[in-house]
Amino acid sequence: MNVGIVLLRLIHIFAGVFWAGAVFTLARFIEPAAAATQPESNKFMQRFMGGGFVMAMGIAGPLTVVAGLILYWIDSGGLQNGWIATPAGLGFTIGALIGLIAFGIGFFISRTTAENLTALGKEIQAAGKPPTPEQMAKLKALQQRLTDSSVWAALCLVVVVIAMATSRYL
Numbered sequence: 001m002n003v004g005i006v007l008l009r010l011i012h013i014f015a016g017v018f019w020a021g022a023v024f025t026l027a028r029f030i031e032p033a034a035a036a037t038q039p040e041s042n043k044f045m046q047r048f049m050g051g052g053f054v055m056a057m058g059i060a061g062p063l064t065v066v067a068g069l070i071l072y073w074i075d076s077g078g079l080q081n082g083w084i085a086t087p088a089g090l091g092f093t094i095g096a097l098i099g100l101i102a103f104g105i106g107f108f109i110s111r112t113t114a115e116n117l118t119a120l121g122k123e124i125q126a127a128g129k130p131p132t133p134e135q136m137a138k139l140k141a142l143q144q145r146l147t148d149s150s151v152w153a154a155l156c157l158v159v160v161v162i163a164m165a166t167s168r169y170l
């Protein structure tokens with residue numbers, strides 16, 4: 001048994017299942033519900049985003065990508081075209097590239113937007129009075145940016161999961 005490959009696959013698939021599942025749930029259910037119940041939902045979203053979720057995503061995403069890229073390197077024999085040009089190689093390559101895009105959206109847009117949302121929420125709470133019209137506008141804009149980035153990441157991850165689930169048998 002190749003312990004290294006088994007460990008890499010375990011890390012890759014556990015982290016990948018969490019990452020993809022969380023993005024699907026966030027984009028399709030949590031954020032639409034939060035947007036529909038503002039401003040009451042602001043407290044929940046602040047607690048949710050500030051309660052370790054962003055950190056968990058910040059671990060699951062990189063673990064999926066790094067383990068996946070190492071597996072890709074091993075499978076391709078060090079990026080040999082001979083493997084990359086096979087149907088399976090092309091499938092994993094498309095999945096990996098779109099996976100990197102989903103990771104980029106999550107890491108550079110969703111994560112920073114969630115952090116800005118949490119910071120603004122704390123600022124409003126510390127003021128001890130209802131949010132000003134400017135703060136409300138900023139909250140809405142950040143919430144929309146978070147929703148849009150989650151939807152785009154989710155669409156990418158649908159393609160990634162299809163590629164991962166089928167490439168070996170192409």
Ligand code: HEM
Nearest residue numbers: 013016017020065068069071072075096099100160164168
């Ligand atoms: C940048 C992102 C990703 C890269 C570079 C990547 C790369 C890879 C590679 C190279 C393999 C083949 C491993 C082997 O030969 O044993 C693989 C398998 C797999 N990946 Fe990914 N992957 C990525 C994202 C994901 C995501 C988000 C999921 C979500 C669930 C996922 C789920 C899987 C599964 C289930 C397999 C096993 C498929 C099989 O062996 O038939 N991957 N991945």
